[in-house]
Amino acid sequence: MTKLGVDERWDLIDKISKKTVTFGEYKHTLKDAIGELTVKPLTGIPIAIAVLYGFWSFFSSFAGFFTDGFFVKLFDEHWLLWLQEIFPGKESWLYYIFVGDPSATNCFEAFGVLTSGFFVAIGVVLPAIVAFYLILTLLEDSGYLPRLAVLIDTILHRIGLHGYAIVPTILSLGCNVPAVAATRILETRKERFIMMTILAIFIPCGAQLGIMKEVIPDTMGFVIFYLFMGYLIFGFILNKIIPGKTPEMLIDVPPYQMPTAQNVGRKLWMRTSSFFKVALPFVLLGCVIVNVLYLTGFIAWMGDILSPLFIGWFGVPSETAGPLIAAFLRKDLAVAQLSAIEMTKYQMISAVVLVSIYFPCVATFAMMLREGWKELLGSIAVLAVVVTLYGGLLHLIWILLGVA
Amino acid sequence: MKILLMGHPNVGKSVLFNRLTGANVIESNYPGTTIDYTKGYMRVGGEEVEVIDVPGTFSLDPKDKAEEVAVKMLHESRDATVICVIDASKIERGLYLVLEIIEEGYPVAIALNMWDVAEDKNIKIDVVNLERILGVPVVSTTAISGEGIKELVSRSRGTAQVEVDDIFERVED
Amino acid sequence: MKRLSSIYFGILGVIALAFGIADLLVTIGGSGLSFGILEIPCDAFRGGWGGLIILSAGLFYLAGIKNISEIHQISKVMMGSILIWIIAGLDIFAMITESIPGGDRSWFNTLEGFLETYAPPYAPAIFLLPFSLVVFYYILKKERNILKKEKDEE
Ligand SMILES: Nc1nc2c(ncn2[C@@H]2O[C@H](COP(=O)(O)OP(=O)(O)OP(=O)(O)O)[C@@H](O)[C@H]2O)c(=O)[nH]1
Ligand SMILES: [Mg+2]
Numbered sequence: 101m102t103k104l105g106v107d108e109r110w111d112l113i114d115k116i117s118k119k120t121v122t123f124g125e126y127k128h129t130l131k132d133a134i135g136e137l138t139v140k141p142l143t144g145i146p147i148a149i150a151v152l153y154g155f156w157s158f159f160s161s162f163a164g165f166f167t168d169g170f171f172v173k174l175f176d177e178h179w180l181l182w183l184q185e186i187f188p189g190k191e192s193w194l195y196y197i198f199v200g201d202p203s204a205t206n207c208f209e210a211f212g213v214l215t216s217g218f219f220v221a222i223g224v225v226l227p228a229i230v231a232f233y234l235i236l237t238l239l240e241d242s243g244y245l246p247r248l249a250v251l252i253d254t255i256l257h258r259i260g261l262h263g264y265a266i267v268p269t270i271l272s273l274g275c276n277v278p279a280v281a282a283t284r285i286l287e288t289r290k291e292r293f294i295m296m297t298i299l300a301i302f303i304p305c306g307a308q309l310g311i312m313k314e315v316i317p318d319t320m321g322f323v324i325f326y327l328f329m330g331y332l333i334f335g336f337i338l339n340k341i342i343p344g345k346t347p348e349m350l351i352d353v354p355p356y357q358m359p360t361a362q363n364v365g366r367k368l369w370m371r372t373s374s375f376f377k378v379a380l381p382f383v384l385l386g387c388v389i390v391n392v393l394y395l396t397g398f399i400a401w402m403g404d405i406l407s408p409l410f411i412g413w414f415g416v417p418s419e420t421a422g423p424l425i426a427a428f429l430r431k432d433l434a435v436a437q438l439s440a441i442e443m444t445k446y447q448m449i450s451a452v453v454l455v456s457i458y459f460p461c462v463a464t465f466a467m468m469l470r471e472g473w474k475e476l477l478g479s480i481a482v483l484a485v486v487v488t489l490y491g492g493l494l495h496l497i498w499i500l501l502g503v504a
Numbered sequence: 505m506k507i508l509l510m511g512h513p514n515v516g517k518s519v520l521f522n523r524l525t526g527a528n529v530i531e532s533n534y535p536g537t538t539i540d541y542t543k544g545y546m547r548v549g550g551e552e553v554e555v556i557d558v559p560g561t562f563s564l565d566p567k568d569k570a571e572e573v574a575v576k577m578l579h580e581s582r583d584a585t586v587i588c589v590i591d592a593s594k595i596e597r598g599l600y601l602v603l604e605i606i607e608e609g610y611p612v613a614i615a616l617n618m619w620d621v622a623e624d625k626n627i628k629i630d631v632v633n634l635e636r637i638l639g640v641p642v643v644s645t646t647a648i649s650g651e652g653i654k655e656l657v658s659r660s661r662g663t664a665q666v667e668v669d670d671i672f673e674r675v676e677d
Numbered sequence: 678m679k680r681l682s683s684i685y686f687g688i689l690g691v692i693a694l695a696f697g698i699a700d701l702l703v704t705i706g707g708s709g710l711s712f713g714i715l716e717i718p719c720d721a722f723r724g725g726w727g728g729l730i731i732l733s734a735g736l737f738y739l740a741g742i743k744n745i746s747e748i749h750q751i752s753k754v755m756m757g758s759i760l761i762w763i764i765a766g767l768d769i770f771a772m773i774t775e776s777i778p779g780g781d782r783s784w785f786n787t788l789e790g791f792l793e794t795y796a797p798p799y800a801p802a803i804f805l806l807p808f809s810l811v812v813f814y815y816i817l818k819k820e821r822n823i824l825k826k827e828k829d830e831e
Contacts, residue, residue, distance in 0.1 A: 102607065102667065102668050102669050103607050103668075104603065104607060104668060109600060109603050109604070110600070112603065112668075112671065112672065112675065113596050113599045113600060113603070114596075115675045115676075116599065116634070116637055116638070116671075116675055117595065117596050117599070119630070119633060119637065119675065120629055120630040120631075120633050120634040120637070121595055121596075121627065121628070121629050121630070122627070122628045123626070123627055123628075124625075124626030124627065124628060125626060126625050126626050127748075128748050128749075129748070130748060130751060130752055130755065130816065133748050133749045133751070133752030134752045134755060134756060136749070136752075137752055137753065137756050143737070143753075143756070146729070146730065146733035146736075146737075146760070147733075147756065147760070149726065149729065149730060149733075150730045150733070150759075150760045150763045150764070151763070153722075153726050153727065153730055153763065153764070153767075154763045154766075154767055156722070157722075157767040157770075157771065158767060158770065161767070161770050161771045161774045161775075162774065164774060165774035165775075165777070165778065168778070169774070169777065169778030170778060170784070173784070237532075240532035240533060240534060240537075241532055241533050242533065243533040243534065245532075245533075245534050246533075246534040246535065249534075264536075267534065267536065281539055281540070282536070282539060284539045284559075284568060284569035284570045284573075285535075285536035285539065285568055285569075285570050286568060287567050287568045292569070321721070321722075351535075352513065352514065352535050354514050354533050354534060354535070355621065357533060360648070363531065366528060367530060367531075367532075370528055370530070
């Protein structure tokens with residue numbers, strides 16, 4: 101078989117296309133003109149802000165409707181009371197594991213598998229995930245996502261991250277697992293490593309966002325901001341210290357198109373159901389494990405040992421040890437658990453930030469391992485540094501502000 | 505029989521794959537949606553045909569891990585018929601990959617997908633002549649509406665290897 | 678027609694701009710403001726970011742009115758309207774999601790409570806909404822004109 105050189109191939113294509121293709125006159129349509137507006141920085145940035153505004157507004161209204169409007173009532177006033185009544189043996193360890201604290205008046209405090217476990221998974225996380233994936237799917241199918249990438253590229257460029265990294269980043273706001281896989285579209289090992297690491301550390305997933313909205317509605321903006329700054333700062337630092345290249349990426353912008361209800365519905369269903377297949381077992385398992393660890397006194401013991409670190413360095417109560425263990429299994433669960441610990445608003449912020457950055461959840465961890473154990477070890481090393489420095493920094497900020 | 509779907513990112517391979525096999529792989533309007541391969545099956549005239557959807561790739565020397573998957577899949581499927589999916593509105597770019605695959609000796613059929621977009625843009629493609637020059641079946645398709653897909657399947661069954669030298673000759677006529 | 682639309686979207690642009698600035702000022706001031714049926718939100722999200730977006734919508738309108746029949750100019754006017762639809766649409770969506778659950782008392786809201794949610798005062802974007810829809814009329818009309826012209830030429 102003859103093989104051609106690159107130039108020969110292009111020459112041949114040129115000849116072929118001269119014989120077969122004619123480009124008719126093409127007038128710019130309104131769609132094209134709007135497309136241009138969305139990628140030019142001057143006009144694109146306000147549009148991007150509006151899209152993100154719409155995203156968040158929809159997310160809170162939709163999730164709030166189901167969670168605050170119905171599920172809280174259902175779980176606290178009916179499900180919890182019913183379980184507390186019919187479950188035998190208030191003193192037994194089985195009761196503690198499945199129903200939790202017998203005196204609890206809401207599903208956040210109870211922390212049993214059947215109470216908090218189900219409430220977190222179905223009452224809080226399910227609506228959040230559905231809302232998130234609905235919007236994500238619309239952004240994807242309409243063709244806005246790659247335009248956002250182009251737009252952000254002009255900004256992120258300065259710190260050495262490439263705009264296309266925004267795609268894995270946005271995916272990871274839903275769940276870090278597919279996002280880690282999506283880093284495969286980045287060209288070099290360096291880029292992939294940086295992206296994978298800062299995603300797993302800094303980007304909260306949809307489940308976490310949903311629960312944060314319930315637990316810390318007023319200070320959530322700050323938490324997100326702090327995490328996002330971390331994403332930028334450490335992305336920048338890693339890019340500087342890791343050898344290797346971050347080549348330019350040409351982003352191909354597809355035309356805008358109307359998302360079809362059929363595809364949106366199908367993707368929403370696929371993503372939500374696969375999310376739940378992974379999430380629900382871990383949430384329930386997480387509840388069991390944490391409760392067992394409480395019962396055996398392990399968590400109190402850990403808390404004691406780690407208390408200098410927790411209280412002295414991070415400025416959070418030593419009871420945070422429990423949620424941090426839960427966080428390895430599920431971050432949403434951990435945040436829910438934090439809400440039952442007594443602490444100040446600022447300690448709460450620190451604790452939520454710690455839960456977010458301290459370790460990726462099991463599912464993400466497994467996915468990172470699949471991408472290569474060397475990368476995983478590297479990420480863990482970065483993580484240890486980030487948690488210590490960036491977690492401690494927040495405590496320092498509180499001290500300087502005089503609120504710690 | 506085995507069919508491999510190859511083409512640039514975001515040309516509609518996954519849509520085509522879902523249509524052919526009834527599978528549910530994710531399709532979205534940005535390049536780089538598919539990052540791993542998926543196998544599916546369809547029945548054509550009583551025969552079970554394996555169809556494989558792979559990540560999009562610009563050429564046969566891969567630039568990233570997703571492209572690696574595609575190229576590896578191609579090289580592992582020596583016995584496969586390759587359906588090259590091309591964005592009809594950007595036909596020249598797509599032909600590069602087609603030529604590369606033809607040069608490697610695979611039997612190829614071409615789906616000129618996004619035919620509707622090309623029409624909107626007033627791009628006219630002489631499909632018959634293109635088919636004559638390349639010597640492989642060329643079918644215009646619109647994957648999202650399903651137009652042309654039946655024809656694509658039936659025509660891709662009869663395709664065979666072609667020599668680039670012959671293409672050079674035919675293009676001069 | 679061209680002149681009239683320029684004037685119309687110009688005025689709309691100025692009003693949107695003013696609303697946006699008012700939103701931002703009120704948010705900085707920290708306490709909500711309401712005049713009759715108009716209420717300017719003061720939380721950082723709706724007043725701050727939302728205000729910024731309304732302000733941008735105003736700027737888009739104003740940037741688009743010169744030589745408005747040109748496609749790139751219409752697209753700016755269109756974009757101004759889209760921004761307003763985002764804000765107003767989500768305000769309305771928020772009202773809908775608030776109006777249905779019954780709060781502490783019952784599962785669902787009473788009819789009165791339900792209707793009450795939709796009573797004024799409204800945020801500025803909602804007032805801009807009906808006026809921003811005119812852009813559709815303009816685009817349709819323009820398309821029809823183009824079609825007519827093409828026919829005449831034939
Ligand atoms: N107008 C039009 N759109 C199409 C057609 N085929 C696919 N699309 C759209 O093109 C986009 C990309 O389709 P995919 O099937 O995800 O593309 P892909 O080739 O699998 O892309 P990668 O997985 O990134 O390599 C989707 O938004 C489809 O709706 C078509 O024939 N006409
Ligand atoms: Mg695909």
